[in-house]
Amino acid sequence: MLSFYTLFHKETLRVKKVAFQTLLSPILTALLYLLIFSHVLERHVEVYPGVRYTAFLIPGLVMMSVLQNAFANSSSSLIQSKITGNLVFVLMAPISYVEFFAAYVLASVVRGLVVGTGVYLAALWFAQPPLQSPLWIVLFAVMGSAMLGAMGVVAGIWAEKFDQLAGFQNFIIMPLTFLSGVFYSIHSLPDFWQGLSRFNPFFYMIDGFRYGFFGVSDISPWISLAVVGGCMLLLTGFALALLRSGYKLRS
Amino acid sequence: MFPAVDARQVHKHYGSLHALDGVDLRVEQGEFFGLLGPNGAGKTTLINLLAGLALPDNGRLSVMGCDVVKQYRDSRRLLGVVPQELVFDPFFTVRETLRLQSGYFGLRRNDAWIDEVMHHLDLADKADTNMRKLSGGMKRRVLVAQALVHKPPVIVLDEPTAGVDVELRQTMWRFIQQLNREGQTVLLTTHYLEEAEALCGRIAMLKHGQVVALDSTKNLLNSVTGCRLRLRLAGALPATLMPQVIEQKDGNYLLALPSYQALELLLAELRTAGVAVQEMSLQQPDLEDVFLRVMKVEHEEAQSC
Numbered sequence: 001m002l003s004f005y006t007l008f009h010k011e012t013l014r015v016k017k018v019a020f021q022t023l024l025s026p027i028l029t030a031l032l033y034l035l036i037f038s039h040v041l042e043r044h045v046e047v048y049p050g051v052r053y054t055a056f057l058i059p060g061l062v063m064m065s066v067l068q069n070a071f072a073n074s075s076s077s078l079i080q081s082k083i084t085g086n087l088v089f090v091l092m093a094p095i096s097y098v099e100f101f102a103a104y105v106l107a108s109v110v111r112g113l114v115v116g117t118g119v120y121l122a123a124l125w126f127a128q129p130p131l132q133s134p135l136w137i138v139l140f141a142v143m144g145s146a147m148l149g150a151m152g153v154v155a156g157i158w159a160e161k162f163d164q165l166a167g168f169q170n171f172i173i174m175p176l177t178f179l180s181g182v183f184y185s186i187h188s189l190p191d192f193w194q195g196l197s198r199f200n201p202f203f204y205m206i207d208g209f210r211y212g213f214f215g216v217s218d219i220s221p222w223i224s225l226a227v228v229g230g231c232m233l234l235l236t237g238f239a240l241a242l243l244r245s246g247y248k249l250r251s
Numbered sequence: 252m253f254p255a256v257d258a259r260q261v262h263k264h265y266g267s268l269h270a271l272d273g274v275d276l277r278v279e280q281g282e283f284f285g286l287l288g289p290n291g292a293g294k295t296t297l298i299n300l301l302a303g304l305a306l307p308d309n310g311r312l313s314v315m316g317c318d319v320v321k322q323y324r325d326s327r328r329l330l331g332v333v334p335q336e337l338v339f340d341p342f343f344t345v346r347e348t349l350r351l352q353s354g355y356f357g358l359r360r361n362d363a364w365i366d367e368v369m370h371h372l373d374l375a376d377k378a379d380t381n382m383r384k385l386s387g388g389m390k391r392r393v394l395v396a397q398a399l400v401h402k403p404p405v406i407v408l409d410e411p412t413a414g415v416d417v418e419l420r421q422t423m424w425r426f427i428q429q430l431n432r433e434g435q436t437v438l439l440t441t442h443y444l445e446e447a448e449a450l451c452g453r454i455a456m457l458k459h460g461q462v463v464a465l466d467s468t469k470n471l472l473n474s475v476t477g478c479r480l481r482l483r484l485a486g487a488l489p490a491t492l493m494p495q496v497i498e499q500k501d502g503n504y505l506l507a508l509p510s511y512q513a514l515e516l517l518l519a520e521l522r523t524a525g526v527a528v529q530e531m532s533l534q535q536p537d538l539e540d541v542f543l544r545v546m547k548v549e550h551e552e553a554q555s556c
Binding site: 002003005006007009010013014017018081084085086088089090091092093094095096246250251 | 265299302303304305306323324325327328330332334336338339340341342343347351352353354355356357358359397
């Protein structure tokens with residue numbers, strides 16, 4: 001148990017040591033999106049009746065930051081340790097593959113939630129979305145960040161170079177986030193794209209998360225919960241199987 | 252009593268490369284054991300299997316009786332490995348690195364021992380320095396400290412003195428020898444044969460993934476009979492002695508002598524030929540002779556079949 005806790009502690013300590021890059025800069029990025037999109041669209045778009053576009057946008061941006069940072073944390077930490085070679089200290093220690101996985105994912109959840117909270121608090125200065133049911137908010141934030149943390153573990157194990165990881169981030173994570181309804185409701189999309197969006201697990205995370213704020217969503221939060229939970233279990237199983245086999249880590 | 256390290260018919264392939272080809276090796280507790288061999292002989296592969304960085308294809312490998320695959324938690328706790336590569340985590344200071352390492356091995360509040368290890372390795376004044384800012388030699392010391400932080404009964408050092416200055420070598424060996432006297436088993440691979448000769452009680456030589464020699468250092472040294480004679484002559488060496496020449500350069504000769512008795516005959520021959528000896532020294536066989544002979548014999552055998 002102490003081995004697991006130490007690995008988790010190491011991961012969070014690493015985030016703290018480079019907080020400028022890992023915590024502050026993603027918050028600033030999210031605020032820039034907020035500033036620009038709300039300035040451009042505030043007077044033109046009303047997604048939910050009676051909800052200002054800026055207020056609608058905030059949960060989306062918060063969740064986007066949560067997800068991206070959760071992914072970045074486990075994936076970049078793993079690839080750095082692999083490339084610099086210091087992962088051997090973890091691999092030679094009496095740490096099971098389950099503990100290994102749990103420590104990296106939990107650290108990702110923590111970073112995701114800290115950045116998300118930071119974005120939310122800073123965004124309150126622009127608009128104050130209601131907090132209909134905080135439990136849903138926390139639930140989707142935790143599950144979403146855990147899922148992306150697990151995805152980051154998989155990507156970190158698989159990638160051998162930084163540009164492979166960047167490819168994963170730019171060609172999978174970014175499109176899935178941007179096309180998930182961070183900036184819009186999928187009801188504003190043509191039917192085809194609306195249908196396609198339903199195959200994007202990120203859509204359910206953001207939609208469910210937004211439900212916690214407004215009590216309104218594109219689909220039932222229970223369905224979103226089931227989809228996100230299912231995806232999380234699948235990814236967890238896949239990541240654990242990779243770790244157990246020693247794929248790319250233990251030759 | 253379980254052996255410190257026990258390898259039985261261990262095989263490991265990397266693609267078409269047979270990195271370990273049926274290695275049998277038993278290192279008893281308390282030994283200072285040397286593992287020698289040319290590059291690519293399989294030394295590091297064997298260490299990686301012990302540490303769990305690689306998995307054996309076949310055979311059994313255990314540390315103090317604990318199987319490295321089935322009882323990996325126990326076997327890893329019993330083992331401290333100093334890796335060959337100079338790896339470090341650039342985010343942390345020396346003390347943080349050692350505390351994290353302690354935690355990985357399930358040790359809380361290990362600072363008393365951490366301080367002692369740092370003291371023995373002359374790291375105390377670098378405790379709060381970031382790993383990035385340390386010189387290569389200092390980083391090497393931290394690697395040694397990391398391997399010792401959980402007081403493992405078996406210490407594995409993979410080329411620990413490669414590119415390390417004399418001072419560190421001495422500090423390090425003094426500490427490792429002290430630990431060995433206190434009962435810890437040491438398994439060492441090195442390219443410095445004089446180091447292995449001075450430190451190791453027993454030595455195994457590896458070639459192409461096989462153990463080609465395994466004996467006490469004393470027996471290995473005795474297995475090379477005769478000695479070497481270095482001569483500087485005023486004239487040319489008589490032709491009858493030429494077959495014994497190993498090296499020759501401007502009146503300096505290195506000759507192989509089958510025994511000490513042969514020295515008398517050789518001097519007599521020089522006197523008869525009227526060649527004056529200007530300088531002369533006898534050299535005892537060292538581990539390098541043994542090493543070269545073992546590797547060469549193997550090579551010839553391989554060629555003949």
